[in-house]
Amino acid sequence: MTKLFETPLYPYKPSPDQRASVPVRHPVVVVGAGPVGLALAIDLAQSNVPVVVLDDNDKVSFGSRAICFAKRSLEILDRLGCGDQMTSKGVIWNTGRVFFGEKQVYEFNLLPEEGHRRPAFINLQQYYCELYLVERIRALQAEGKPVEIRGGNKVTALDRRVDHTRVSIETMDGPYDLEADWLIACDGAGSPTRAMLGLDFVGRVFEDNFLIADVIMKADFPTERWFWFDPPFNKGQSALLHKQPDGVWRIDLQLGWDIDKTEEKKPENVIPRLKQMLGDDVEFDLEWVSIYTFQCRRMEKFRYGRVIFAGDSAHQVSPFGARGANSGFQDIDNLAWKLKLVLDGTADEQLLDSYDAERVFAADENILNSTRSTDFITPKSEMSRVFRDAVLHLSEAHDFARPLVNSGRLSVPSVYDGSLLNGPDADELPDRTRPGAPASDAPLRDGWLLDHLGGWFTLLALNLDPGANDAIAGVPVRVLQIESPEIGEDIRKRYLGASDQAVYLIRPDQHVAARWTAFDSSAVENVMANILMHQRRRQA
Amino acid sequence: MTKVNTTPNIESPDAFYSDLISAHDGLSREESEALNARLILLMANQIGDGALLRELIELSKIRGNYS
Numbered sequence: 001m002t003k004l005f006e007t008p009l010y011p012y013k014p015s016p017d018q019r020a021s022v023p024v025r026h027p028v029v030v031v032g033a034g035p036v037g038l039a040l041a042i043d044l045a046q047s048n049v050p051v052v053v054l055d056d057n058d059k060v061s062f063g064s065r066a067i068c069f070a071k072r073s074l075e076i077l078d079r080l081g082c083g084d085q086m087t088s089k090g091v092i093w094n095t096g097r098v099f100f101g102e103k104q105v106y107e108f109n110l111l112p113e114e115g116h117r118r119p120a121f122i123n124l125q126q127y128y129c130e131l132y133l134v135e136r137i138r139a140l141q142a143e144g145k146p147v148e149i150r151g152g153n154k155v156t157a158l159d160r161r162v163d164h165t166r167v168s169i170e171t172m173d174g175p176y177d178l179e180a181d182w183l184i185a186c187d188g189a190g191s192p193t194r195a196m197l198g199l200d201f202v203g204r205v206f207e208d209n210f211l212i213a214d215v216i217m218k219a220d221f222p223t224e225r226w227f228w229f230d231p232p233f234n235k236g237q238s239a240l241l242h243k244q245p246d247g248v249w250r251i252d253l254q255l256g257w258d259i260d261k262t263e264e265k266k267p268e269n270v271i272p273r274l275k276q277m278l279g280d281d282v283e284f285d286l287e288w289v290s291i292y293t294f295q296c297r298r299m300e301k302f303r304y305g306r307v308i309f310a311g312d313s314a315h316q317v318s319p320f321g322a323r324g325a326n327s328g329f330q331d332i333d334n335l336a337w338k339l340k341l342v343l344d345g346t347a348d349e350q351l352l353d354s355y356d357a358e359r360v361f362a363a364d365e366n367i368l369n370s371t372r373s374t375d376f377i378t379p380k381s382e383m384s385r386v387f388r389d390a391v392l393h394l395s396e397a398h399d400f401a402r403p404l405v406n407s408g409r410l411s412v413p414s415v416y417d418g419s420l421l422n423g424p425d426a427d428e429l430p431d432r433t434r435p436g437a438p439a440s441d442a443p444l445r446d447g448w449l450l451d452h453l454g455g456w457f458t459l460l461a462l463n464l465d466p467g468a469n470d471a472i473a474g475v476p477v478r479v480l481q482i483e484s485p486e487i488g489e490d491i492r493k494r495y496l497g498a499s500d501q502a503v504y505l506i507r508p509d510q511h512v513a514a515r516w517t518a519f520d521s522s523a524v525e526n527v528m529a530n531i532l533m534h535q536r537r538r539q540a
Numbered sequence: 541m542t543k544v545n546t547t548p549n550i551e552s553p554d555a556f557y558s559d560l561i562s563a564h565d566g567l568s569r570e571e572s573e574a575l576n577a578r579l580i581l582l583m584a585n586q587i588g589d590g591a592l593l594r595e596l597i598e599l600s601k602i603r604g605n606y607s
């Protein structure tokens with residue numbers, strides 16, 4: 001069987017750039033065709049920003065990595081044109097079991113909030129996600145969109161100039177150079193870009209090793225998530241089992257820091273443990289075993305002039321809570337429209353500092369959550385263990401203790417409270433859609449609100465007439481006007497609360513910029529002007 | 541500190557105190573620590589209010605002369 005991850009998806013092809021006598025200049029060069037780099041390329045191409053993606057490899061990510069894709073990622077991928085594929089291939093589960101030591105302490109049913117197009121999350125192998133992203137890029141190319149993936153192109157040196165970066169690349173046909181107005185480093189946790197620029201990756205919050213195994217069960221096995229605290233087959237650590245498509249189950253065994261990786265990986269050591277986990281009579285094939293090392297840290301800044309970092313290159317977290325790829329998608333969701341406005345000359349370059357501010361804030365939130373999970377799962381002090389065990393004991397009989405059980409908090413999008421891009425708020429409107437928050441989905445007409453918002457500035461007017469506004473401060477804006485008969489229960493609860501009417505200015509990444517209970521075009525103009533040149537205004 | 545009630549509020553102080561101590565009768569140090577932890581968690585849930593819980597934690601950190 002040829003595995004998807006053995007098939008070249010973007011094999012090396014010589015580019016005319018390699019024969020050019022002077023290095024060719026490109027507006028945006030992305031280093032790395034992982035999920036984050038690919039998603040950024042799609043976002044830019046969709047809005048006609050030319051983009052070249054360089055990757056030293058030519059295949060999807062090798063073996064088992066991300067499997068859990070959260071709702072917000074699916075919403076972003078909807079905007080990028082691959083949400084349907086992801087969701088229909090993905091596995092949705094609702095039942096979870098928590099074990100402590102030898103026994104099950106409780107079982108739960110996730111009851112996700114209704115009124116959203118997408119589920120709280122799906123399980124899907126990362127290589128499918130990457131495959132769908134590459135297919136989407138192929139479709140965009142067929143439409144004539146300006147996007148290119150260059151496989152077998154390894155970035156070997158960078159030279160930062162005032163208004164561009166010189167990129168040196170190695171290929172099987174020899175080296176060549178490119179120039180990039182903007183260089184976006186999506187080259188993963190080991191980011192060569194970061195190293196080449198001598199930048200720091202600070203704050204090792206913790207370090208841990210995980211043995212990741214994919215197994216195929218030979219008989220039926222429930223589609224559930226099982227989490228073990230301190231199980232007999234992995235003393236003092238944790239274990240996780242959940243389902244992926246194609247009858248594959250993912251097993252994560254936390255191993256701690258001081259381990260012998262070669263020893264741990266040997267099938268004769270892995271298989272007996274898995275048998276203890278799954279039960280002696282469960283037959284399975286071991287598909288894939290690997291050991292990953294995680295640290296929890298981030299770069300000090302994500303923007304260094306005309307070089308910008310996104311995804312794992314900028315921040316790394318433990319796998320608890322599935323915040324890696326999920327936060328990477330939010331990075332590019334935040335970045336793409338800002339880059340477009342700057343490249344078009346519509347916004348001041350300083351707008352990109354808000355990418356740094358908003359996404360550093362988000363990274364800190366992710367690191368905080370993932371640190372809290374780790375501290376619960378592997379207590380760092382005696383008393384921490386006493387309380388952890390007390391929570392687990394109580395959770396068996398008492399519902400109240402279950403929210404304290406922390407086996408990873410699922411990735412949810414950051415609310416950019418306090419962002420300099422935020423405009424006025426109206427207190428009487430619901431908290432969840434305050435400025436900085438991602439717009440909540442809700443049923444609308446025959447579809448969903450987020451699909452109506454799409455990927456550009458939208459003026460969402462509820463029971464209000466904002467007039468014919470097709471541009472604000474020179475920026476095209478779409479008006480989505482919804483009147484009472486069309487305002488369902490979910491829109492009312494999520495966007496109106498006690499008010500009868502409201503108007504929201506929503507950013508291209510579907511985060512709320514500002515909101516009012518009455519329409520005043522000059523107030524909206526101010527918010528837009530602030531987004532376009534916020535730095536200048538702040539200094540003024 | 542605004543929420544914590546530091547005026548006497550326990551209905552029968554002596555009875556409560558003796559219940560608390562006798563709950564630990566015959567327990568090892570380790571078992572007692574586990575019991576205390578369970579009790580704190582149960583009480584915390586009863587209180588619920590986040591700001592109040594934070595204040596209580598802060599207040600418990602002030603060790604004065606007792607160390």
Ligand SMILES: Cc1cc2nc3c(=O)[nH]c(=O)nc-3n(C[C@H](O)[C@H](O)[C@H](O)COP(=O)(O)OP(=O)(O)OC[C@H]3O[C@@H](n4cnc5c(N)ncnc54)[C@H](O)[C@@H]3O)c2cc1C
Pocket residue numbers: 031032033034035036037054055056057061064065066067068069126153154155156186187188189192193212292310311312313319322323324325326327328
């Ligand atoms: C076991 C495991 C489980 C995980 N589970 C989850 C999960 O459930 N949910 C989740 O959201 N995340 C999860 N993650 C994290 C997720 O895999 C990463 O966050 C994600 O892959 C990051 O994407 P990226 O595009 O930033 O980087 P990467 O996927 O690392 O891609 C970087 C790319 O850069 C290329 N590159 C590197 N150097 C160069 C160079 N010099 N020149 C050109 N190209 C270069 C590489 O070839 C690669 O294609 C998990 C990770 C692991 C290991």
